[in-house]
Amino acid sequence: MTISPELTRRLVRGSLTLVVLAAIYEAVARAGFFPPALMPPLSVVAGTLYASFADGTMPLHALYTMKRVLIGGSLAVAVGLPLGIAMARFRPVEHFVMPLVSALMPIPSLAWVPVFILWFGLGDTVAIAIVFYAATFPMLLNTWTGVRSVNPLWLRAAGAMGADERALFWKVMIPAASPFIITGMRQAFLRAWIAVVGAEMLAASNWGLGWVIFDAKEFLNTDVMLVSLAVIGAIGLVFERLVFGSLERTTVLRWGMVRATKG
Amino acid sequence: MYDTLTAPTDSLSPAAPTRADGEPLWRVFARTLFPFVVVGGIWEVVARLGIFPAQLFPTIEQVAATFVHLTITGILPHHALDTAVRLLAGFALAGVVGVAIGLLMGRSRLAEDILIAPVSIVAPIPGIAYAPLFLLWFGLGNVSAVLLVGFVSAFPIIFNTWTGVKAVKEIWIRSAEAMGADQRRLFVKVILPGALPYILTGLRLGLAQAWRILVGVEMLAAVPWGLGWLIFGAREFLATDVMLAGIVVIAVVGLALEKFVFQRLEAYTVVRWGMMT
Numbered sequence: 291m292t293i294s295p296e297l298t299r300r301l302v303r304g305s306l307t308l309v310v311l312a313a314i315y316e317a318v319a320r321a322g323f324f325p326p327a328l329m330p331p332l333s334v335v336a337g338t339l340y341a342s343f344a345d346g347t348m349p350l351h352a353l354y355t356m357k358r359v360l361i362g363g364s365l366a367v368a369v370g371l372p373l374g375i376a377m378a379r380f381r382p383v384e385h386f387v388m389p390l391v392s393a394l395m396p397i398p399s400l401a402w403v404p405v406f407i408l409w410f411g412l413g414d415t416v417a418i419a420i421v422f423y424a425a426t427f428p429m430l431l432n433t434w435t436g437v438r439s440v441n442p443l444w445l446r447a448a449g450a451m452g453a454d455e456r457a458l459f460w461k462v463m464i465p466a467a468s469p470f471i472i473t474g475m476r477q478a479f480l481r482a483w484i485a486v487v488g489a490e491m492l493a494a495s496n497w498g499l500g501w502v503i504f505d506a507k508e509f510l511n512t513d514v515m516l517v518s519l520a521v522i523g524a525i526g527l528v529f530e531r532l533v534f535g536s537l538e539r540t541t542v543l544r545w546g547m548v549r550a551t552k553g
Numbered sequence: 554m555y556d557t558l559t560a561p562t563d564s565l566s567p568a569a570p571t572r573a574d575g576e577p578l579w580r581v582f583a584r585t586l587f588p589f590v591v592v593g594g595i596w597e598v599v600a601r602l603g604i605f606p607a608q609l610f611p612t613i614e615q616v617a618a619t620f621v622h623l624t625i626t627g628i629l630p631h632h633a634l635d636t637a638v639r640l641l642a643g644f645a646l647a648g649v650v651g652v653a654i655g656l657l658m659g660r661s662r663l664a665e666d667i668l669i670a671p672v673s674i675v676a677p678i679p680g681i682a683y684a685p686l687f688l689l690w691f692g693l694g695n696v697s698a699v700l701l702v703g704f705v706s707a708f709p710i711i712f713n714t715w716t717g718v719k720a721v722k723e724i725w726i727r728s729a730e731a732m733g734a735d736q737r738r739l740f741v742k743v744i745l746p747g748a749l750p751y752i753l754t755g756l757r758l759g760l761a762q763a764w765r766i767l768v769g770v771e772m773l774a775a776v777p778w779g780l781g782w783l784i785f786g787a788r789e790f791l792a793t794d795v796m797l798a799g800i801v802v803i804a805v806v807g808l809a810l811e812k813f814v815f816q817r818l819e820a821y822t823v824v825r826w827g828m829m830t
Contacts, residue, residue, distance in 0.1 A: 492785070
């Protein structure tokens with residue numbers, strides 16, 4: 291990538307904005323209009339960030355959160371993917387599942403938190419169940435759309451060239467649907483990431499990034515809150531860009547299923 | 554950037570069951586109802602077998618009775634109304650601010666360069682994570698809830714409006730200018746309608762986002778009324794039937810938002826103007 295004057299201008303203006311914003315925040319925080327407990331100066335936030343990483347608590351919280359997302363997300367893929375394929379292939383399955391999905395979809399996953407707390411007790415299970423609920427629908431619907439939108443010409447061509455059912459499925463249908471499936475995974479992760487934070491706040495369990503934020507409120511530790519907000523944002527961004535980005539590059543982009551537009 | 558894949562999942566609900574060719578209406582109705590009957594039957598059997606305590610796993614009659622009772626006494630409508638008002642207030646805030654910022658970013662290069670950095674830092678953090686911060690800064694209650702809902706749902710609106718304005722064809726702008734349109738007319742007659750499909754998508758995503766976050770926020774913000782608070786408060790009394798009745802209302806409101814607000818709006822504007830099929 292060559293650095294064009296346009297890009298330089300953007301970078302300069304962008305970083306200038308951030309510096310100015312930080313300076314304004316710092317000035318307001320130090321001027322003492324608001325109690326420092328509610329608006330800690332950036333230096334304090336940075337200190338807390340360092341301290342929480344140095345004593346290993348923040349990574350541990352992040353690990354707990356990740357664990358819940360991974361278990362719940364894997365369950366969602368394990369259910370949503372086959373079910374989505376079955377829905378696209380078999381009419382009766384679609385007719386049975388679709389009305390249920392339409393009824394459940396508009397219910398925000400967090401609405402289930404109190405019910406799940408009663409059913410499963412406080413702790414890991416609630417968070418995992420909520421993640422599962424949040425992540426299943428995008429997975430299911432994208433897979434369904436993807437398999438349905440496979441070009442029928444490809445299926446016929448493969449059939450004419452003597453592909454049997456199994457080959458047709460693995461060599462044509464799955465690769466053709468994969469852009470949608472990956473989009474589904476990406477959306478499922480984003481949903482799961484929101485759901486897990488909310489579930490951790492409401493179903494307190496001593497560990498997890500959502501719990502840290504909520505707990506910090508009780509003690510007016512705004513610095514801790516800001517730090518975990520940053521960690522939550524950073525992990526989300528890393529997953530979104532690196533994990534799903536590279537998944538896309540090694541599969542659908544390489545297979546030429548999606549054109550990368552260079553701009 | 555990749556060619557965008559259109560996936561239906563960002564709306565509140567997927568497509569309603571459609572009629573296959575020549576299928577009589579009663580059959581569509583029956584097959585849509587059938588899964589609910591099956592799931593309801595299984596639920597009922599499990600509830601009656603008494604594997605789980607009745608308080609945690611109430612029968613459907615019990616939930617229905619609670620629903621009717623809460624509706625007649627006016628408790629459920631009051632909760633629903635408060636939630637709806639909060640949703641509308643937050644969403645209106647997000648709509649006005651989001652579209653304004655999006656238009657500004659789309660039209661002015663300076664605004665774009667300045668705003669893009671803070672927006673792209675703040676946007677990817679899940680909205681609910683801001684809740685405790687808002688509660689500390691703005692106190693428990695309505696102000697925090699509405700501000701947070703507005704804050705969170707503004708981002709999809711900003712991004713989509715911005716993209717929409719940038720996606721207006723250069724040639725439309727130039728031809729309008731050549732025909733002597735001034736800045737105001739250019740904006741009202743060309744840029745706004747051109748960007749409208751995107752803006753509507755943004756509003757739709759924003760509303761979905763607002764809805765998803767609001768229920769959680771109501772649980773955290775200790776508001777006196779609201780569906781989120783209703784189901785969260787019912788936890789203290791092990792009133793699973795109240796929770797499920799609340800969830801039914803939440804589902805109905807969510808479906809109604811999609812069917813009666815956005816599908817209509819879309820049909821009346823962009824589809825009729827031929828901007829979108």
